[in-house]
Amino acid sequence: MKNKSISIPMGMVTKKFYCHKCGARLDKHSKTRTVSPGDPDYRKHNRINHRTHMIGDVEVTEYDFQCPSCGNIVEYDEQRVIKKIQMQLHKNTLSEEEILNNKGKAEETMDRNAKVFKVIFVTIALAVIGFIFYSKIKSGDFSFTFYF
Ligand SMILES: [Zn+2]
Incomplete structure (x- = not known):
């Protein structure tokens, strides 16, 4: 079985982005590459949760933007800055x-x-944490132990 890791920035799903060259709405564009143990960013991608790690090569899928009209490809972080400038200049x-x-x-x-x-x-x-503590102390269903 192949290990797979897909990472997509939240803002890419929730926000709309426009091409700075032609003004068209940008599409998500996926890139897939294989990351092997020993690669500098391997540990970033082989994590399943805090404790478990995938073993062996990981097929990593990441996203950037591609313009459906002029073909311009932009990285997400770069496009975020461009979006800010588009908003500041109103175009x-x-x-x-x-x-x-x-x-x-x-x-x-x-x-x-x-x-x-x-x-x-x-x-x-x-x-929120304060509220949870407060309601637990109030309800009597609470125990706190310090140990070394
Ligand atoms: Zn374009």
Whole structure:
């Protein structure tokens, strides 16, 4: 049996992306390659869960974008930055110069948004954990043991 690993970024499924060359809606485009033990990114792909790892070669399928109209292929991370610039400039078709000039600013905004998101996420997680602890203590169905 062949080991298989498929990874697809969440945003690729939930968001729409447009080609910066012609403005067409981009399609997902899959790439498949074989990763062998000893390859630098092998450990990233042979994981099944925290404890189990696949043994031997893994057939890795990853996705990028391809334009159905002009054939332009773009990596997901690059397209995320392009999407940000498209939104900031209020247009889909961009010249290479516009991308180059706005890239730094777009990446900065994305970094900041990611940090804000992390803070919100951690706050919500702590609130949920706090609530679970609180309701367990209240209901009496609770035991906490420290041991070394
Ligand atoms: Zn295109």
